[in-house]
Amino acid sequence: MAFVYPRLGLRSLAPAAALIVLGGAPVTGAAGHHSGTHGSPGAAGARDPYFPTLGNGGYDVRHYTLTLDYDPGSHRLTGTAEITARAAQDLSAFNLDLHGMAVRSAAVDGTPAVHTRAGDELTLRPAHDVRRGDVFRAVVRYDGAPGELTDSEGTREGWLRTEDGAIALGQPQGSMTWFPGNHHPGDKATYDISVTVPDGLTAVSNGDLRSQRPTADGQGTTFAWHSAQPMATYLATVGVGAYEITRSRPGTAGIPVYTAADRTVAGRVRELLDRVPELTNWSVDKFGPYPFSSTGVIVEREGDADYALETQNRSVFTEDSFDPATLVHELAHQWYGDSVTPRTWRDVWLSEGFATYAEWLYLEEFEDTPVRASFEDAFGSDDNWAFPPADQPGAGQLLGDPVYERGAMTLQKVREAVGDTVFFSVLRGWAATHRHGNASTQDFTAYVERMSGKDLGALWDVWLYGDGRPSRP
Ligand SMILES: [Zn+2]
The missing domain is CATH 1.10.390.10 (Neutral Protease Domain 2)
Structure with a gap:
């Protein structure tokens, strides 16, 4: 993300919805016990340190097929989400995250499933337990007027209406306004997103445009997009206009x-x-x-x-x-961020710090501003010392200034410590090693130390985890 406007006042996140306790599923078998129907419900959150109810436990999504129909005039979205997932435990029930919208039906492996809603949690209880290791297909049909959320920075996310259509933005949780899913960056999947819009409008999404066809009634066009590489749900988008x-x-x-x-x-x-x-x-x-x-x-x-x-x-x-x-x-x-995705939202400086450092590299090559000058600017700004980039004080400051600029300053300190040759091979090697995966701050610090052969513990302590501005470097 990159902000456009003067920073709005930080707003603390509304209290997270209480964890749902799913009843009625006696757990009599040990984990991995496969005889009989003794699965247990998957967790209602993915244990993110800042967003405990985001994402869900008990399964791993492989692929989303989202079939959407959106009419900007009526602001009505009709959707079918086919979610192919692998069970990580014997499951008697599991959750998806969905904000608003009316769920019309749900099925698991072709058999209707009981579905209930509580806050942003949609619970599906299949007719039969899903066994650990099995790949299953959940189908949810839904419709309604997709909404906006106010994110932790006080800015808008979700399905945003525009003059001529809509644009969907999902960091960190807005994608739950337009499709049910496992909305935590730790569960990446491939996608097919097809969107039908009224004649004259275009629907743009992620990946490759596979087809663009008029609807049978001649009133609209269906755009079919395919993402062959894994994607976190917060990075999915649809633009209609x-x-x-x-x-x-x-x-x-x-x-x-x-x-x-x-x-x-x-x-x-x-x-x-x-x-x-x-x-x-x-x-x-x-x-x-x-x-x-x-x-x-x-x-x-x-x-x-x-x-x-x-x-x-x-x-x-x-x-x-x-x-x-x-x-x-x-x-x-x-x-x-997109290919090497933060493991949890606490690790988001691995996304924003690198993107900010890329800006500094650009400014040096194209606008005669040395990287060291960008570093000095950032070092002098009090806002960058509000908290350590690898340990934000809470969801309300998920994307505060230190995550960007102190994250980038950390990379510059690494560069000064290991030299240009190792530094640029770290940038490339980090992207290659964790390509299409997830990584944490600890993964990064260990990687840099391995690549450089140096113990950089003191550097991490000051720049990633330390409180306040260090003495002038
Ligand atoms: Zn960014």
């Missing part, structure tokens, strides 16, 4: 480029749209092979969203956030 589309293929990386810009802003942002291939290639030179099958951007009008977000393959911008440094920031996230 009257877009100007460009498709091309950059020379070096060979990755198809698909850009969508709101028609009323496309002319003004054309010059930077045309640089997406160049800056994708520049990022490849710095960070290693591009992790996904396509690149691009979605550019909306000023005010359609409160920030730019690194939605996978093609990040979302508003016109006023679409500048070269922010474009580089969101492109860098494709490696750091």
Whole structure:
């Protein structure tokens, strides 16, 4: 994410919904005991330190097939979510996260399942237990007016209505407004997202556009998008609107480029749209092979969203956030955040610190601002010392300034400690080692020490975990 507006006052998150206690499932077998129907309910949260009810336990999603129909005029979304998952325990019931919307039916492996709602938890109780290790398919049909959430920074996320359609932004939990899922970054999956919109509008999503077909009644168009590489749910997006589309293929990386810009802003942002291939290639030179099958951007009008977000393959911008440094920031996230995804929200500096450092590299090469000058600027800003980047004081400051700028300062201190050669091989190697996976701060510090052969404990203590500003470096 990259903020556009002057920072809004930090708002503490509403108290998390109480954990649901699922009754009626006697647990008489030991874990892994497979005889009889003695499964237990999956947990209602994924044990995130800041968002205990986000995500769910007991299963691992492999693939989402989302079939959506959205009419901006009535603001009505009709959806079917087919969720293919592997059970991590014998399951008598399991949860999905869903905010709002009416659930019309649910089934597991073709048999109707009992479904109940409590807060943002949707519980499915299949007719038969799912056995540990089995791959099962849950189908949920739902509809309604998808909503917005106010995230921990006081900004909007979820299914945001725009002048001509909608744009979906999901960090950290907004994706639960438009599809039921395991909405924690630790459970990544592949996706097919198909969206039917009224004639004349375009639906843009993540991955590759597989087909674009008129509906049987001739009143709309169905756009089918496929994400072959794993994606965290917060990085899924759908943009619906009257877009100007460009498709091309950059020379070096060979990755198809698909850009969508709101028609009323496309002319003004054309010059930077045309640089997406160049800056994708520049990022490849710095960070290693591009992790996904396509690149691009979605550019909306000023005010359609409160920030730019690194939605996978093609990040979302508003016109006023679409500048070269922010474009580089969101492109860098494709490696750091999207491909190498924080294990929990506490690890988010591994995403934002790297993306900020990419901006510093860009400013040095293209705008004559040495990285060390960006470091000095950041060091001098009191806001960057509010808390340690690897240990935010709570969900309300999940994406506070230190996560970005002190995260980037940490990387600069690593660079000074290990030298340029090791540092840039760490940037590339980290992205390669954890490609399409999840990683934690501890994974990172251990990786740097292994690559450099140095004990950097003192550096981590000061820059990642320490309170307050150290003496002038
Ligand atoms: Zn960011």
